[in-house]
Amino acid sequence: MTRIIMHGCNGRMGQMITGIVNEDADASIVAGIDVADNIETNKYPVFTDIDSCDVEADVVIDFSSAKAVDKLMDYCKKKKLPLVLCSTGLSEEQLARVKSDSADYAILKSANMSLGINTLLKVLKEVAKTLVPAGFDIEIVEQHHHNKLDAPSGTALALADSINEEFDNSFEYVYDRSQVRKKRDTNEIGISAVRGGSIVGDHQVIFAGLDEVVTIQHTAYSRAIFAKGAIAAAKFLNGKKNGLYDMSDVIG
Numbered sequence: 001m002t003r004i005i006m007h008g009c010n011g012r013m014g015q016m017i018t019g020i021v022n023e024d025a026d027a028s029i030v031a032g033i034d035v036a037d038n039i040e041t042n043k044y045p046v047f048t049d050i051d052s053c054d055v056e057a058d059v060v061i062d063f064s065s066a067k068a069v070d071k072l073m074d075y076c077k078k079k080k081l082p083l084v085l086c087s088t089g090l091s092e093e094q095l096a097r098v099k100s101d102s103a104d105y106a107i108l109k110s111a112n113m114s115l116g117i118n119t120l121l122k123v124l125k126e127v128a129k130t131l132v133p134a135g136f137d138i139e140i141v142e143q144h145h146h147n148k149l150d151a152p153s154g155t156a157l158a159l160a161d162s163i164n165e166e167f168d169n170s171f172e173y174v175y176d177r178s179q180v181r182k183k184r185d186t187n188e189i190g191i192s193a194v195r196g197g198s199i200v201g202d203h204q205v206i207f208a209g210l211d212e213v214v215t216i217q218h219t220a221y222s223r224a225i226f227a228k229g230a231i232a233a234a235k236f237l238n239g240k241k242n243g244l245y246d247m248s249d250v251i252g
Contacts, residue, residue, distance in 0.1 A: 002027045002238045003057045004231075005081075007047060007072055008064030010034040013086070016227040017061060018042065027231060031055035032152075033064075050075045058238045059084060061230050062111040065149070066090050071100055081238040082106040084112060089150030100243035108237050110247040111154035113229030117203070118247040120171060121162045127216065127226050128163045136209040137184065138163060138171070143194040151193035159205055162188045217240055 008014045009032030021027050022043070029044050029141045031053050037046040042108065059082040062072055066089040076083045079207060085098065085107055098109055110213040112118065132138070142156040152175065171189045184190075201220035206213060220226070229247065236250045 002059060003030045004028065004234055005033065005053065005055065005057045005064040006044075007030045007033045007040065007050070007060050008087075009044075010039050010066070010124050011063060012034065013063035013223060013230075014063070014203040015039070016223050017230060018238040019225070020227050020231060024231065027235060030057050039130045047242060048221055053164060057081065059234045061234050062087055063230070066094065069094055070097075073097060076107075077101055080105050082240060083108070084233045085109040086226070086230055088154035098242070099244060101121060104246065106237050106240045106242055108245040108247075108249070109234050110229075110233070111158035112226070113233065113247060113250060114218075114220060115151075115229065115247075116225070117155055117158075118144070118251055120203075120205075120216065120218055121158060122248070124162050124167050124216065126159065127207065128166055130205045131209065131214065132167065134187075134209060136190070136207040136214070137186070139190040139208065141192045141194065141204045141206065143196070143199045145198050145200065146195050148195060151195065152191045153201070153203075155201070155203055156191050156193070158237075159203060160191060163189065163205075167224075200228045216236075 004027060006017060006029050007016050014227045018029055021029050031044055032042055032046040033050045033053060034046055035048060037048060052099045060076060061084045063086045066087055068089060069087055082105060098107055140159055144153060160173055166247050171187050174190045175194050198221055203218045204215055233250050
């Protein structure tokens, strides 16, 4: 049994994870953390201040916001409590801290918790090895609901990074072409963000060559795929030694 503290328990993903864990015989949520305890159906205590949480647990799942992450990491470092870190939009300082803190407790960080996206991260490396030397340009278009705060998405950046790593990080990311009038450089990866409606998540990686285009696309139809991935990650992280992990470690 994996005992979970749900950080951001009253948000969309927190409630999605709560519902799935309620049906899981191998996991339970023993406490929640949120800015307001305004959901009466939670079957666990909810703390509005994480420092007040004194419930024993095996791992924390975080689906909150970047501004709440620093205090969360303080708590996990003090408690030596493994952390599944799913919040996006982290600053460079926060990302650096994730690396340094992982020496003191286990952290699993992934820009996207779905099996499909993490498989795509591997596939893109192989596709890019063939198409980039052949002169194909790369553009990434991501679409999300109108409530999403950060743009581009963490997943879009992870997709770009997976390609860039294969080429010694020689690509530059371009987010807006409206302020310049010039030909596209060959060392660019364009990243565009669309926000609207209730789009759960859609990512297209476009390899545009001479007279042909290869598009690789992932579409999420429900947030349940991210919730299930986070729960699988929590079970994986339970009992793991200190270090930095990602979803590739979970899916093998």
